[in-house]
Each structure stands twice: as C-alpha cells, then as structure tokens.
Amino acid sequence: MTDPRPRRIAALVDGLSAAHLDGLLLTGLSNIRYLTGFSGTSALLVVTPRDVVFITDFRYQTQVMEEVGDIARVSIEASSLWTGLWNQLAGLTSVKVLGFETAHIQHRDFQRLVEAGARWQWRPTADLVETLRERKDEAEIARIREAADVATRALTATLPDLRVGMTELQVAGVLEKALRDAGSEGFPFPSIVAGGPRSALPHARSSGRALEQGDFLLMDFGAEVGGYCSDMTRTVVMGTASDEHRRVYDVVRVANERAAVGVRAGMTGRDADAIARQYIERAGYGELFGHSLGHGIGLEVHEAPRLARTAEGALPEGAVVTIEPGVYRPGWGGVRIEDDVVLGADGPEILTQFPRELIELG
C-alpha cells in the first residue's frame, strides 16, 4: 500500500492554484487527519505548493511523530498554536494570500487571522478538502468495510440478549459493549435506541423507558475503525408483529432495497433520494418520511455527498453513502432501515450485510 498522503496533498495544491491562493490554513480536524494522518484534537496545518507545516501542542509530541512522521514539518508549541502559526508563516517567503476554512473556524479564531495575522491576506474557502474526501480509495473503503463488519457483528451479538422490560439505556449498553468487543475504536455518534412511540422521533436519544411487548425497537449506531465510520439502523419488534407493524416495515424495507440496489455513481443526490421517496409516497406514507435518504460517511459520520431532494450534484464514484429511508407515525412508532453502500464503477455494493427481514424478538 503506497502512502496516500502525498497524492492528497498534491490534489489540494492543484485546488489552491485554481483558487489563486498561495496556501491554505486548515483548522478542520478531519481534513487535517485526511492529509497528515494525525488523530489528535489540537492542530493547525498550512499547505503551500512548497511546504506542509503542522503545528500541535506538547501533549501530542509522541503521537505526532508516529502518525505524521515526515509528511510535514512539525512544530510543537508549548503554549498557543496560534503563536506557532505566526512564527511558521513568517518563515514561508512569497506566501501572501492564504485561504482559511470558513466552515471550520470559529469567529474568535477568525479574528486572530485579521488581527495578529494582518501581515497576510485571508480568503474564505469551502470544501477544498471535503471534495477530495468524497471519493474513497481502496484503503479507505477497506476501513469502512471493517467498521461496517464490526457494526453487524455487534448487532448479531446483541439481539439474543434483548428482553421486554430492559430500558433503552440498557439496550444501548449491551450494543455498545458488543461494538467494543468487536473492535470499535469509538462511537461515531451517540447511539439511538428508541422503543415504542419514541421510535417515531427521528432524532431520539436513548432514554430510561422500558421496552414493552409489541414495541418497535429502533437501533441506530456505528463503529469506528482506523478513524473511519460506519452507520447502520435496524428496527425490530418486541414480541409478535401486528399487521400494521408489517405493513409499515415492508414499505421501508422495499424502499431501502430499491435504493441500495438502484443508486449509482453519476446519479444526482436528488435522483437517488427519489428512488426511495417515490416508493414510500406511492405506498401512501410520503408525509411520514420527513428526512433525506442519506449522506456520505468516512472520517466523519456525516460528510459529502448528500442524498436529498435538494442535492443537485452528481454522486462520485468511490463515495460511500448511507441509504436510510424511514416512516414515522407520531405517537405510535417508526421504522428506519439504514445500510452503508459503496458506489463502485460496476454498481453499488452494500457493506452492512445484515438481514433486512422483520425480526420478532422473544
């Protein structure tokens, strides 16, 4: 496996030239990780056509040598990263006009640029690295694949332990332990475990509510491997499913399957969204599918591209996206079925290999 970082930095430098920038200050930690490999939480990065300068604090001295190595000139600061930045920039001759990441810098730090950094001209930029990150290489897909495997193994280990009477928080505990046992480095987002009427809240958090016979139980969770995320959802029934459970579930299941099989690189995010949405609308549940179909996953659990009614852009080959239709009936319950799909040259491949048939527990 060749080191992908020089290629990524070169692609960014191409983007800088096109934007008439002498360099870019990076403050977004996922973008910095993509370009350098650094997994810590305190860093600034400057990329110019001639130099790559990485600034962190003393706590990361050991880690930065292992992770960043010689891809960048590393500066370890005793106090403020910003003091280090001004010193490093002063050493870069012929760098006058610098971009900064408008979506990843707080106003407080932007003020530093225009005050202490007034020697340089600062231009807002958006998505210069995010666009590169949309297309995953083979090593990235391998990590997301492993994160998807960790998630499916964890769910397989969890289902036999679930009982009526357990609280959502207890279910989350069983699931999260199974994720750790399967090797997850962390939780990409707070697990959503929502039973009964709470499964109708698309953004529920787990609560102290106890599971009851006849509840839908919705579990939305993910794993992290090598910094890369998976994100999956399954909805099961506690006890015996009613006809209404089955009706709603099957609408979502078919919508999921059609979209997961039908999505293609080159299609717009809107057209991908429409595969599932039109099916749900024709089944009469369109009003109850209030969110978009999916989003990219990678170093972040929500990244480009989007699969949504308002997403006009074409989905790039090599993107990994979620397919997550849902139907939510307020006060009764909801179903979401979410898979992770690679948009390959030969069509989509589902990474979250876990049954989509309705499961009745206990």
Added chain:
Amino acid sequence: MTDPRPRRIAALVDGLSAAHLDGLLLTGLSNIRYLTGFSGTSALLVVTPRDVVFITDFRYQTQVMEEVGDIARVSIEASSLWTGLWNQLAGLTSVKVLGFETAHIQHRDFQRLVEAGARWQWRPTADLVETLRERKDEAEIARIREAADVATRALTATLPDLRVGMTELQVAGVLEKALRDAGSEGFPFPSIVAGGPRSALPHARSSGRALEQGDFLLMDFGAEVGGYCSDMTRTVVMGTASDEHRRVYDVVRVANERAAVGVRAGMTGRDADAIARQYIERAGYGELFGHSLGHGIGLEVHEAPRLARTAEGALPEGAVVTIEPGVYRPGWGGVRIEDDVVLGADGPEILTQFPRELIELG
C-alpha cells in the same frame, strides 16, 4: 423546585444592558440548553429585554414543546434556521445592536450575519452565559452528584471483571455498559482506557493493546444525567504493584487529596493548581505533571473555571471542578487520580466517592 430559567434569562439581560446591546443571538448549544432546557442539536436563540425567541427545525417539533414550553416564543422552520432568524428579528422593533457568541459561531455563519443580516449591527461577545453557568444552583449540583454516583457505581461494577489479556477496548466496553446500566444518558467524552506504557500518554484513546501483568491501568470516563456531566479517573495495577508503582501512585494520591481538601471558593485557579503542583514538585516529579490541575464541569465536561498556572480568576462559590493531578513517565506508565468537587460556602465537597488507595487487580 422553581423553574430556574426565568432567573437565568434575567441575569443575561442584565449583562446585555451592561454591554450596551439590544439583544443577543445565541448559537452555542450548551448555552441555549442552560437558558431554555432544549437538548437537541439544531437551534438559534435570541434574547432581548422584552423577548425570548427560539428557532429550531421540524425534526424537533415534539421535543421543543416538551422541553422549552412557554419560556420562549418558538418558531419551527421547514428549511433554514437562518431564514427563520431574519423573519423573527424583523418583528422585534427597537432591536438594532445585537451581540453574537464569538466562540460558538463558525466564520461561515458569521458571514450570514454581516450579509443577509446587514440590517442589524453585530458585536462579538464572549462568556456572557458561560460566566452565569460557573455557579451551579442546587438542582444542577444534584444532577452532577447523580452523574458522579453513576460513574462510581459503574467503576465498582467493572473492576471485578477486569483481567490480564483483555484489550483496552474490551475494558472500555465493560465500563461503558456499566455506565449505561447505572443510568448514564451518554458519554461526555470518549473513554480513555490506557494500560502499561500507554498510561503515560495524558490524551491516549483506548486501543487494541492487551493488558499485561504489572501494568498500570488508567481509566478516565464520565456519566451524563439530566444533561450534566461527571468526569473521573482511577489508576489501578494489574497484579502486584512494584515499589516504583507505589512511589509514583502515592505522590499523585496525596496531591489529589491535598487539593481536593484544600481548594476553596474565592481562591484563584492558579493557587488551587499550586496545592497539587507544589507537592508533586517537592516529591521530584514536577517535570512529569505536564497538564493543569482541573476544570469546571456542568452541561459541558470542560467549562469555566480553570484550575491552572495561568488562571488568575477567583473560583466562584457553587462551581463544580475536577481535581486531577497526574505523573507520567514516558515509556513506563502514568497515574492520574481525578475527582469532582463542589466549592461550597463551607468548603469543598467531593462528589466522586470512590477509594483512592492503590488497588491491585487479580
């Protein structure tokens, strides 16, 4: 228990008058939660002496009614919160000069203020709500106390299950499940489980390394109850402690105990830090205690005040702070012992009631 929100909003309005502002736009979610009770992740809040306006999106329609109720005029937006903001602001007569939170707004959104929001004058503000949040009321302390109890119960349940050969990720899984079983709503930060040489990295994450006989095992974790966090650390030895284990451990334990008993409201953060630091320095380990002594906890796991060499401010009565001295010997191992302490009128009270004596496991 009277509703604390009107009092908090009134205190903020006093601060606005002092700053010659007609109102404040809040974008920091913890500040918004403090003032309104809203626990979701999508909201804008405007506070003026006459009006409190809360803006969120359709996903939170049910939740906002339960949580925010009539403390604010609630506006539910179908698409962009910012469109809602301009509409709501246009309805507030005599509001011309507005503050915004410089530490909680990305440059991208700041640009919206000066472009689409150019009708109003915008002034950066810092810490207007954070300062109010430093002093906890009884209900807040009760929640942090419960979060501390959840954390100590979880550790008690975890220790008997730990064995040489388990990976750090597996230990994290056992601990996190115990936190869920004890009622934790979430994880305030990624659990740090670090064994052997990795315990010397103050910002280690949990890894796939297996525990060995004679390892220090450092566990830094927290619980969340009613939105409020706890944060504690214990370090144990796998097997039998060596003399060197005991020597380093005892230095940290005494430093922890002196600081937890000696810290007082009214003292500067620097003087609090010095209680532990001077003891560690006199023991000859000053160079190996590289971070500060502690930080406030509350709705966030890191908030004001700070206990550090550079913290000149006085610690307010009612603050809840961590006391977390450590000694880290690179390549060998490290010890941190962290407790949560309320700074009461009659002195400090330790919330994380868990033994501080060295524990040898297995």
